[in-house]
Amino acid sequence: MSKTRLEAFSDAVIAIVLTIMVLELKVPHGSDLGSLVPLLPVMLSYVLSFVHIGIYWNNHHHMLHLAKKVNGAVLWANMHLLFWLSLVPFVTGWMGENHFETIPVAGYGVVMLMAGVAYYILARILVSHHGKDSDLARAFGKDFKGIISVMLYTVAILVSVLNPWISITLYVVVAITWFIPDRRAERVLNERNG
Amino acid sequence: MSKTRLEAFSDAVIAIVLTIMVLELKVPHGSDLGSLVPLLPVMLSYVLSFVHIGIYWNNHHHMLHLAKKVNGAVLWANMHLLFWLSLVPFVTGWMGENHFETIPVAGYGVVMLMAGVAYYILARILVSHHGKDSDLARAFGKDFKGIISVMLYTVAILVSVLNPWISITLYVVVAITWFIPDRRAERVLNERNG
Amino acid sequence: MSKTRLEAFSDAVIAIVLTIMVLELKVPHGSDLGSLVPLLPVMLSYVLSFVHIGIYWNNHHHMLHLAKKVNGAVLWANMHLLFWLSLVPFVTGWMGENHFETIPVAGYGVVMLMAGVAYYILARILVSHHGKDSDLARAFGKDFKGIISVMLYTVAILVSVLNPWISITLYVVVAITWFIPDRRAERVLNERNG
Amino acid sequence: MSKTRLEAFSDAVIAIVLTIMVLELKVPHGSDLGSLVPLLPVMLSYVLSFVHIGIYWNNHHHMLHLAKKVNGAVLWANMHLLFWLSLVPFVTGWMGENHFETIPVAGYGVVMLMAGVAYYILARILVSHHGKDSDLARAFGKDFKGIISVMLYTVAILVSVLNPWISITLYVVVAITWFIPDRRAERVLNERNG
Numbered sequence: 001m002s003k004t005r006l007e008a009f010s011d012a013v014i015a016i017v018l019t020i021m022v023l024e025l026k027v028p029h030g031s032d033l034g035s036l037v038p039l040l041p042v043m044l045s046y047v048l049s050f051v052h053i054g055i056y057w058n059n060h061h062h063m064l065h066l067a068k069k070v071n072g073a074v075l076w077a078n079m080h081l082l083f084w085l086s087l088v089p090f091v092t093g094w095m096g097e098n099h100f101e102t103i104p105v106a107g108y109g110v111v112m113l114m115a116g117v118a119y120y121i122l123a124r125i126l127v128s129h130h131g132k133d134s135d136l137a138r139a140f141g142k143d144f145k146g147i148i149s150v151m152l153y154t155v156a157i158l159v160s161v162l163n164p165w166i167s168i169t170l171y172v173v174v175a176i177t178w179f180i181p182d183r184r185a186e187r188v189l190n191e192r193n194g
Numbered sequence: 195m196s197k198t199r200l201e202a203f204s205d206a207v208i209a210i211v212l213t214i215m216v217l218e219l220k221v222p223h224g225s226d227l228g229s230l231v232p233l234l235p236v237m238l239s240y241v242l243s244f245v246h247i248g249i250y251w252n253n254h255h256h257m258l259h260l261a262k263k264v265n266g267a268v269l270w271a272n273m274h275l276l277f278w279l280s281l282v283p284f285v286t287g288w289m290g291e292n293h294f295e296t297i298p299v300a301g302y303g304v305v306m307l308m309a310g311v312a313y314y315i316l317a318r319i320l321v322s323h324h325g326k327d328s329d330l331a332r333a334f335g336k337d338f339k340g341i342i343s344v345m346l347y348t349v350a351i352l353v354s355v356l357n358p359w360i361s362i363t364l365y366v367v368v369a370i371t372w373f374i375p376d377r378r379a380e381r382v383l384n385e386r387n388g
Numbered sequence: 389m390s391k392t393r394l395e396a397f398s399d400a401v402i403a404i405v406l407t408i409m410v411l412e413l414k415v416p417h418g419s420d421l422g423s424l425v426p427l428l429p430v431m432l433s434y435v436l437s438f439v440h441i442g443i444y445w446n447n448h449h450h451m452l453h454l455a456k457k458v459n460g461a462v463l464w465a466n467m468h469l470l471f472w473l474s475l476v477p478f479v480t481g482w483m484g485e486n487h488f489e490t491i492p493v494a495g496y497g498v499v500m501l502m503a504g505v506a507y508y509i510l511a512r513i514l515v516s517h518h519g520k521d522s523d524l525a526r527a528f529g530k531d532f533k534g535i536i537s538v539m540l541y542t543v544a545i546l547v548s549v550l551n552p553w554i555s556i557t558l559y560v561v562v563a564i565t566w567f568i569p570d571r572r573a574e575r576v577l578n579e580r581n582g
Numbered sequence: 583m584s585k586t587r588l589e590a591f592s593d594a595v596i597a598i599v600l601t602i603m604v605l606e607l608k609v610p611h612g613s614d615l616g617s618l619v620p621l622l623p624v625m626l627s628y629v630l631s632f633v634h635i636g637i638y639w640n641n642h643h644h645m646l647h648l649a650k651k652v653n654g655a656v657l658w659a660n661m662h663l664l665f666w667l668s669l670v671p672f673v674t675g676w677m678g679e680n681h682f683e684t685i686p687v688a689g690y691g692v693v694m695l696m697a698g699v700a701y702y703i704l705a706r707i708l709v710s711h712h713g714k715d716s717d718l719a720r721a722f723g724k725d726f727k728g729i730i731s732v733m734l735y736t737v738a739i740l741v742s743v744l745n746p747w748i749s750i751t752l753y754v755v756v757a758i759t760w761f762i763p764d765r766r767a768e769r770v771l772n773e774r775n776g
Contacts, residue, residue: 002259005201005205005255005259006255007590008201008202008205008590009205009209009255011587011590011591012205012206012210012594013209013212013213014591015591015595015598016209016210016214016594016598017213018595018664018668019595019598019599019602019668020213020214020598020602022602022668022669022671023217023602023605024221025669025672027606027675027679028676029679030680031680031683031684031685031686033685036689047665050668054658054661057661058654058661061587061588061591061657065584065587072252075252076248076252076373079248079251079252082212083241086212086213086216086244087216087219089216090221094221094222097223098224098225101225102225103225103227104225107230179658196453199395199399199449199453200449202396202399203399203402203403203445203449206399206400206404206594207406207407210403210404210407210408211407214408214410214411217411218415266446269449270442270567273438273445273446276406277435277438280406280407280410280438281413283410284410284415287415288415288416288419291415291417292419296419297419297420298419301424393589393593393643394643396589397593397597397639397643400593400594400597400598401597401600401601404597404598404601404602408602408604408605411605412609460640463640463643464636464761467636467639467640470600471629471632474600474601474604475604477604478604478607478609481609482609482610482613485609486612486613489613490613491613491614491615492613495618
């Protein structure tokens with residue numbers, strides 16, 4: 001079974017998720033700089049989500065690049081990931097419009113946590129489908145990063161009761177840890193080619 | 195005539211249908227958990243439709259994977275299917291915002307029934323285009339599942355007058371019967387390769 | 389220069405145009421059948437546009453299938469076509485919400501006329517880029533259909549002053565003449581293969 | 583690492599950006615020609631942005647066509663470009679709805695300037711990834727056009743205080759200088775093939 005359509009469909013969904021988030025940036029009626037001020041938290045929220053979705057796309061790109069085959073379980077694990085990503089525009093808008101208050105910030109973390117779990121499940125299913133000696137298994141065998149991300153999101157959700165800005169900082173920290181996403185896949189590819 | 199663009203176009207339309215449904219999840223103005231409560235039926239409705247659209251994409255993926263050629267009739271049968279799928283966000287929002295009352299639940303069933311009929315027509319046209327001895331004909335020759343789905347949708351529409359939650363249960367039952375969609379296609383592929 | 393990305397980009401734009409039209413079908417607040425009645429003209433308008441956009445995609449699919457190369461002029465002629473198609477959701481919503489009154493119906497015709505002209509220009513540029521002996525030139529050499537469509541749209545715009553329903557009928561007539569769009573391309577392909 | 587998915591993802595995002603701009607063209611309630619008058623500046627704004635996005639897609643198409651490989655830096659430079667392009671619908675709507683007043687016109691310039699800078703960075707990273715003797719380096723080695731565009735956008739932002747219509751004129755001038763975007767890439771391709 002070909003992975004091409006899986007990639008194409010995921011690209012389309014992720015591209016739409018990325019782009020419809022900007023619809024929450026409602027065009028202000030005023031034409032002065034002041035009319036942009038209420039949009040600042042929405043914009044900040046948008047930038048955070050844009051980077052997160054960008055990370056997911058990059059990681060998805062690298063993981064599928066190493067995959068050689070997909071089956072029904074992979075299709076549904078991928079659909080599960082796309083479901084949580086599709087909720088990102090909702091929590092992004094909610095968090096931005098409520099100026100990063102506790103519950104929306106925690107809600108943002110819940111969706112990100114579930115997306116992280118869904119990505120982890122997808123990676124596990126892909127690895128087990130390709131076997132322990134595959135490039136995929138060597139690249140994503142341990143997946144420390146995935147586990148740490150899920151743990152950090154959990155902490156972020158809990159501390160949002162104390163101060164939602166600690167949670168935001170943790171979301172940014174997770175983003176930074178993923179920012180250079182291709183080392184593992186690139187390393188395996190280089191080993192294979194070199 | 196190539197099937198690649200047909201797949202790419204269908205992927206794009208299905209991805210957009212899947213993703214714009216989330217626009218019905220209007221960002222609430224409040225920032226407490228209570229402000230999410232009115233969204234619960236909309237969310238439930240969204241999950242049901244997300245799974246249905248996911249099933250259609252998976253089945254479409256498998257069916258087109260076995261197809262070797264397409265013609266004008268296939269293009270239009272596919273467009274007919276996409277038309278009914280494009281109405282899913284509308285009935286999803288209507289059903290969710292009206293807390294699963296009779297008429298919206300029946301309307302949801304009508305759109306799902308028509309999508310099921312459109313998929314059945316597409317399968318028939320593809321099978322007849324490939325001949326009785328093709329992989330497609332062997333995989334989709336009888337299509338018991340398709341016929342049963344259409345029957346269950348019809349029953350669901352009728353019983354919505356009595357209790358719309360029976361209809362919802364039937365929609366979930368149809369989804370479960372389709373959840374592992376690739377057995378037929380995979381069986382034929384395995385037979386061919388084995 | 390490859391035509392693959394031109395096709396992929398056009399597919400994406402056409403898929404989005406097709407799908408965002410349904411956003412004009414605003415979810416009604418009521419849950420009875422009567423609440424659907426005001427949506428009937430919007431739905432009728434949507435069906436008409438869905439079929440038109442479907443025709444454009446099918447024709448685009450067939451024409452590009454015969455194309456072997458593209459250049460800058462083709463890219464811009466294609467972008468020009470996509471511009472007019474991108475206005476279809478706007479005139480579709482305007483016509484539907486105003487119950488097919490004169491000016492919106494004429495406006496619908498103007499956008500369709502311009503899309504027809506843009507398609508004609510794209511076909512001319514592709515034919516001249518491939519030479520008089522190409523498959524493209526033989527398939528689209530005369531393009532009677534394209535010329536007749538543009539003429540019918542012009543008539544439809546003019547008669548909308550008398551009775552917009554004559555215009556609607558003419559739009560349907562144009563759609564029917566294009567409904568089986570692949571004869572020319574299929575004929576040439578069959579000649580070549582036979 | 584393959585560039586195909588990078589192209590497909592960029593195509594999808596650019597297609598969505600192009601198409602959701604039309605959602606700012608709100609369907610008027612009236613059905614006379616006069617009800618279109620308030621939409622004229624929004625429409626003018628839409629045309630300007632459509633042409634700009636079209637230019638970006640064409641240039642992106644040509645640049646990636648010459649690219650033979652991509653890496654993590656290219657993926658993120660591309661994502662950075664897509665971020666600024668995703669803000670185009672917002673500034674387009676803001677500029678159009680405020681009849682080209684100073685601040686929105688300057689804001690439009692800022693987003694265009696940042697998109698130009700992002701494109702320039704992407705070109706630099708691609709060139710340095712392919713080496714000085716590559717086709718990419720020969721085609722985009724100097725990138726006078728890119729530098730001039732960025733300078734013109736800067737001037738346009740500054741003069742918007744005096745008269746926003748001078749800024750609009752400069753935006754149109756930049757568009758015209760890019761309108762035939764493929765000379766450099768085509769020249770290099772011709773040299774290679776000839």
